[in-house]
Amino acid sequence: MMLPGWPGGLAVDGLSAVLLATLAVVLVAVLVHAAGEKFGARFYVLMLVFAAAMAVTVTAADLVLLLMGWEVMGAMSYALIGYLWPDAERVRSADVAFLTTRAADLGLYMAAGFAVAGAHSLRLDDLAAAEAPWRDLVAAGVVVSALGKSAQLPFSFWLSRAMAGPSPVSALLHSATMVAAGAYLLLRLHPLLAATGWADTLVSWVGALTALVLGAVALAQRDLKQLLAASTCAQIGFMVLAAGLGSVAGGTAHLVAHAAVKSLLFLCAGVWLSVLGTQRLGELRGAARRHRPVGAAFGAGALALAGVPPLSLWATKDEVLADAGGGLLAVGLAASVLSAAYAAKALLAVFRPAEGGAFRVPLLESVPLAVLALGAVVLGIPALAGAWGRVLGVPEKSDVRVAALSGVLAVVTVAAVAGVRRVPEPAWAVNWLWSERVALAVAVRPVFALARALARFDDQVVDGAVRGIVRGGRWAAGLTGRRVELRVDGLVDAVGRSARWLAALARRPQTGQVHMYYAQAAVVLAVLVLVALLAG
Template sequence: MSAPLWLLPALPLAGGAVLLLTGHRADRAAPTAGAVLAVATCALATVAARAGADATAPFLPGLPARLSVDGLSAPLAVTVAAVAALVLLAGRAGLGPSGSPARFTGLMLIFTGAMLTTVTAATLPVLLTGWEVMGATSWALIGHGWRDREATGAATTAFLTTRGCDLGLYVAAGAGLAGGAASLALDDLARTDEPWRSVTAAGVILAALGKSAQLPFSFWLSGAMRGPAPVSALLHSATMVAAGAYLLLRTGPLLAATGWGAELTAWAGAATALVLGLVAVAQRDLKQLLAASTCAQLGFMVLAAGVGATTGGTLQLLAHAAAKSLLFLLSGVWLSAYGTRLLPGLAGAARLPRALGPLFTTGALCLAGFPPLALWAAKDVLLAAALTRDPWLYATGLAGAALAAVYSTKALWYVWRPAPPAATAPPARPALLAPLTLLALACAALTPLALPPLRTALERTLDSGGRP
C-alpha cells in the first residue's frame, strides 16, 4: 500500500504543477483536466480509507517522513478529495474566475495535494511541508484576481497572519526534539518531557488557532472572501481553515497531557463560536455571514478537541465541509446572477430558479443544526462532553449553537422573500446543478453516520486509532 498512499497527495500536486508550468497553453484543457485529476484523487482516497495504509517516504530512508491513513485521517482524506472534486466540477461548469484557467486550476490542485499531505501526515516534518505549501497557495488563490488591490491586500493579510502563527509549529518541532521525540511522530508528542511538552503544545495551539481563524486571529477570514467563490468553497470548508481544528483533534493526547492545553483550547473554541456567531447574525453581506459562521462552526471543532470529543469534532468537520462548500458555491452563483452579495438584494434568489432554493435550504438547515441532520448530532456529542468538564463551557457552546440557528434562518428568510416584479431568473445549468446537488445530498447522507449504530462504530474506530 506504500505506493498508492504516497500517490494520493502526489497526484494533485504533480498535476497542478504541470498546469502551472504549461501556463496559458493549457487554458482550454485545464478545467476538464483538473476535474478528472480531482475525481481520480477522490477514488484513491476512498481506496486508501477502506484499506488503511501506512507508508514511509521512498526516497528519504531513515528520515521522519511518514504518511498514515487511520480512523481519524481516513474520513478527512475522503472529504477533502470529494469536496475538491465537486468544487472543480462546479468551476468547470462556469463558476470559475475569469482569466488564466490553467493557473487557477493548477493552484487548486496543489492546494488540495497540500491538504491531503497535512491530513495523512504521521510525523511533524511531513505535516509542516503540507502546511507551508497550503499557506503559500492560499495566498495565490485568495489574490487570484491580482489586479484587484483589495483582493491582493486580503490575501497578504491572510498569509501574514497565518504565517506568523505557523511559526508555532517550528517551535513545537524544536521542543519535541529537545523533549525526546526523536521521530517527531504526532502520536509521540504527548510523551515528551516537561517543560518541552508544554512548549510543544503551545506551538501547536498557536499554529492551529491561526490557521482555523479562531480568536484572536479571526479577522483574516473576513477579507479572504475577496477570493473567487470556488476558492471560498474549498479553503473555508474542508481544507485550510479545517486544518487547524484537525491538528488539534489529532494531537488531543498532547493537549490533555499538559494539564492546561486542553482547557485553553476548549475555551478558545467556545468563545469563537459565541463571538463570531454574534458577528454572523449582524451581517448583511451573504459571504461575510458565511465567513463569520465558518469561524463559529470551526470553534465547535476546537471545543471538541479541548474536551476530548473526537467523534463529535470529526462529525462536525465532515458535515460542515459539505454544507459550507454548498453555500459558498451558491453564493457565487447568485453573485454572478444578481451582481450583489447583500442579503436585501438577494430577495427571491431561492425562488429564481426554483432548483437552487431547495439546495440552499438543505445547506442552511444543516448549518443551523436542524435535527436530525449531522451538525445537530455532532454538537450534541461535543456539548455533552463539554458539560462534564465545565457547566460554563457547556453554556457558552450552547449559546453558540443557538446563534447558528439564528444566522442560518436569517439567510433563508432573505433569499426566500418574494422577488421584485422586474426580477428575471438566471439560467440553471445542468452541469452546475450536478455538483451542487451532490453536496446537498451529502448534507443529508451524513445524518446516519451521526446517529447510532453508525456513530457508535465511528467512535470505536476513532478511540482505538484503528483502521476504518
C-alpha cells in the same frame, strides 16, 4: 522516513481516511461546479496543489511532512485569495490573510524544535511522551498554529479578508482544506493536549468562545459571504471545543458534515453573485425563488447550519456538546442559538418574495449542488447511529437531553428570526470586533516602528561608526604621508649617502701599487702595537 534516523512518513488511519474522503468529494464537487465559470488553467493548478497539500497534512505522521503540507497550503491560499491580482484590494486581502496565518505558523516551527529537544522524535504519536517542560512548549506551539490556521480568536479576522477570492476558492477553503486543518491537528493531537493538564482546557474555552462571539459577528453581517465566513469560524469553534474535550468522534463528524454544508452554501452564493452581480443580503431578496433547484439546495444547507433536526449539523454538534458540561455547555448552547439565528437570517433574505424573472443554471453546475445538499441532509445519520466511533476506533458519546434541547432551541430561534423585521447589527459585530484594527495597533505598527528604529540605528550609529573608521584611516594615512614618510625617506637617503662616502674612502687606498700595500700594512701594524702598549 523523511530524515535518516528520524521515523515518520505518511500514514493513513481512520481519522485521515475520513478526511481524505471528505476532501476528495468536496474537491470534485467544487471543480465540477467551477467548470462553468471559465477559470484559466492557473486556477485549476492552484486548486489541485492546494488540495494535495491538505492531503499531505492529514496523512503526515511526523512534523516535517506536516510542516511541508502546512506551508504549501498557506502559499496556495495566498495565490487563490489574490487570484484576480489586477485588483489591488484583493491582493491586500491576500496579504493580510497570508501574513496572519504565517505569524501563527511560527508556533509549529517552534513545536518541531521543542519536540527534538524533549521527545527526541518528530512523530506526532510521540509528542505526548515528551519530557517536561518541552511537552508544554510543544503543545503551546501547536495550539497557536492550529488556532491561527482555523481562524479562531484572536486570529479570526483574516477569514473575512479571504472572501476576496472567487466563490469556489471560498467553498474549498472553508470546508475541507485550510480552515479545517487547524481543527484536524488539534483532534489528532488530543493526547498531547490532555497530557499537559492545561492545553485541553484552553483549547475548549477558545473554541467555545469563538463559536459564541463569531456567531454574533455572523448574525450582524449584511453580506452573504461575510456571514458564511464568520459562521465558518463559529462552526470550527465547535470542532476545536471537541478537540479540547477529547470528543474526537464528535469533532470529526462535525468537520465532515460542515464541509458538505459550507461548500454547498458558498457555491450557491457564487451562483447568485455571477448571475445577479451581488452578495449583499438586501439585494438578494427573492434570489432563491428565481431558480428553484439552487434555492432548495441553499435551503437544505441553511437549515442544516441552523441545527434544525434531523439534519446533519444538529446531530454532529450535539455529539460534541454531549461531552461538555457546566459553563462550556452553556456557552455551546448559546452558540447553537446564534447558529440558528444567522442561518435563518440568510435563509429568509433569499426566500422573501421579490420581483425578478427566473434564471438558468447549467446542469453541470447544478449536479454538485444536489450531491452536497444530500450530504447536508443525511450526514448526521452516522452520528445518530454511533458509526463515527467505530470508524475512528475511539469512544463516542451522545446525550438525548442535550440533543432535544438544542433541536428545540434551533426551531424556536428560526421561527423568532422569521417574525422580526430587522436583526440587530451592532457596529462592533459588523466590523468583526475591529480585530484587524486591534492587530494593526497591537502587533503590526509596533513591529514596523521597531523596524524603522532599528533601520535608523543602523543608518546613523552603525553606518556612522563605519564611516568614522574609514575617515580616521584616511586621515592617518594622509598624516603619515605628509609628516612621517618624509623623515623616513630622509633617513634612508642619509644612510645611502654615508654608504657611498665610506665606499669612496675604501676605494682610495686601492691603487694597485705593491709598495703602497706594504706601507699600509706597516701603518696598521704600528697602530696595533701602539694600542697593545696603551692597553698594557
